[in-house]
Amino acid sequence: MKYLCLVYSEEELLEAVPDRECVAYDAALRADGRCLASEALQPVHTATTVRVRDGRVSITDGPFAETKEQLAGFYMIEADDLDEAIQIAAKIPPARVGSVEVRPVRPIRETVVASRLREAGGPSSAGV
């Protein structure tokens, strides 16, 4: 099952975590086949937030919310269950200075396809 690991941290604290270490961990995860996507992000001052309300596009400078810890990067991982995902997240180097949110992916592509099949009278039509 896919989990997204969102890495949050206070930016100054991240300076204590060398990029080399993050790259090495990322490489190990990818070698295991457990990392599907991952990136470090530019600092939060480079962020721009886009909202559309009543058809009007509003652009604001900065992240969507001013919080102490900000999004620094992400890993999309493959794990059998939450405990395994937690173990992987715990080894992400910034976890020792920040927080890693672990959230399961919602398989909306699959569920949308399945509901289309049901509506079109798919495998169920014979049994109803």
Place this chain on the structure above:
Amino acid sequence: MAWSEDDAERMREAVESVYRAESRRVLATLIRLLGGDFDLAEEALHDAFTAALDRWPRDGLPSNPRAWLVSAGRFKAIDVLRRRARFDASLAHVADRLGDGVTEPEPYDDEGIADDRLRLVFTCCHPALPAHARVALTLREVCGLTTEEIARAFLTAAPTVAQRIVRAKAKIRDARIPYRVPSPAELPERLGTVLQVVYLVFNEGYSASSGESVTRPDLTGEAIRLGRLLTELLPEPEVMGLLALMLLHESRRTARTSADGEIVLLEDQDRALWDRDLIAEGTALAERALSSGRIGPYALQAAISAVHAESPDAASTDWSQIVGLYDVLARAAPSPVVELNRAVAVAMRDGPAAGLALVDAILARGDLADYHLAHSARGELCRRLGRTADARAAYRRALGLAKQEPERRLLARRLAEPAAGSTTTG
């Protein structure tokens, strides 16, 4: 064979008695066999007992009712899944995987059932679930309490409890919290969470945080039952320590409240009312836990309770030993509350002035400012020193913070008392 009303009634009672004794264990195993699906397992449990009510009068009580129920429940659940798969193709592979090779109820062996109850407890107490939900889920799934019983015990609304349980099960399903006993590496911390839940349930029953009665025996009973189950399945020192602590506290329950429902403090309790069997059991467990070499906070607290239990009267209490144990506890699990309790013990050993200095130091730091017991301790120590005005102020502060009715009445009585041996100072 003609069935009389008596026979039918006796069989119904037999099924009910099996339900009371076995339903939780059957549930724990069904959850594992049905891929960790709590709701499906509960349906299966219900179906299994329905089948039992139908078949056992005809076929007689099975030699292994638990195994019979597990087989019947599993068989019916797979049937349910296969029927559902006809309407939702994505479920077909689930039914296939769970039903692999199962074409009729097969005899189920008892091995691994002990592990299933542990799996259930650890899953219900998973740290990824909110704290309230862990308690509610454990009481519901492991102890078999109804939502209403849980709600009444914690003075919450039943729909709130129900919602917590629904959300917890949803998280178990959606985040895929695995149905397993943690690995040795994870065990210490995960066990800590389980023990915390059990102790929370016990504390809520032992000294209810609000409301009319001082104790709610139903919760303490459930917590002790859980503690016994855990000790049986996982005889770790801290598990034994927690059970010991609970048994020793419980041994004093009758003495703790007067006939009018008023609090009787430890020093005033009639020790003849203490349950000696619980004390013996608790003390033995505490000793086993302490001799293990891995001494934890629960075992230490149990040891402190055992020192009180051993003392024939309040005056003979070995306060030096208690202070010594608090010294170790303060290193093992430092907290302002532990410091406060140690201060009270120091006051007993060295006099109220020594204890008051420690309590004042805690409050001066800003700790325990809103903890009513800190202020009532301060009040008591000031009272013993003859500092009447300070005592009154402290009791008033405590009264403002206390939520439990009997405690409030005790504090109000203290405030109404003429000062004992008061001087003009303070």
